[in-house]
Amino acid sequence: MSATRSGQLLAALPARLDDEVFETLLSHGSVRFERIVSLGHTAPAEGWFDQDEHEWVMVLEGAGRLRFEDGHELEMRRGDWVNIPAHVKHQVVWTDPRQPTVWLAVFYA
Numbered sequence: 315m316s317a318t319r320s321g322q323l324l325a326a327l328p329a330r331l332d333d334e335v336f337e338t339l340l341s342h343g344s345v346r347f348e349r350i351v352s353l354g355h356t357a358p359a360e361g362w363f364d365q366d367e368h369e370w371v372m373v374l375e376g377a378g379r380l381r382f383e384d385g386h387e388l389e390m391r392r393g394d395w396v397n398i399p400a401h402v403k404h405q406v407v408w409t410d411p412r413q414p415t416v417w418l419a420v421f422y423a
Contacts, residue, residue, distance in 0.1 A: 323349055323374055327414050331355070344423035352378065354411030362403040367421040369398045376415030379408040 321339065328335050331353040339347040344367075357363070362383065372395035380388045380396070383403035388396060398404055409415040 323418060324416060327351055327416070331414065346421040348417075348419045348421070350417040350419055352376070352406070352409035352415040352417070353413070355409050356407055357405035362405050364401055364403045365398075365421070366400055367423060368400050369419055369421050371396060371398065371417055371419040374416040374418055376413050377410045378406055378415050378417070380404050381407045 319340070323339075328351060331351065334355045335349075335351040337349045337351075339349055341347070346367075363369075373390045373392055375392055377389070377391045380390065381404065382388070387407070390396065
């Protein structure tokens with residue numbers, strides 16, 4: 315019998331968010347689930363994510379905006395999700411500075 319884990323994605327949010335918080339919730343084989351918590355954070359101006367994995371990401375609370383290398387921007391609010399294929403360069407250019415933005419990201423091969 316395997317060990318069962320459970321949790322609450324919107325609970326235990328950090329009291330201070332000087333930096334974005336990345337928390338791996340589960341990792342198995344080529345799949346990884348992360349909770350990311352932002353509060354007005356953005357990617358560094360020179361920083362593009364260029365990942366070897368595909369990324370499916372959803373906003374659970376708050377809001378954010380992604381920019382893709384081709385200039386396209388995607389506003390994301392509670393319940394919105396996007397699937398980003400591997401090596402599609404993207405960055406976070408805005409997250410709500412008034413409330414935490416909680417993202418659920420699933421990385422897969």
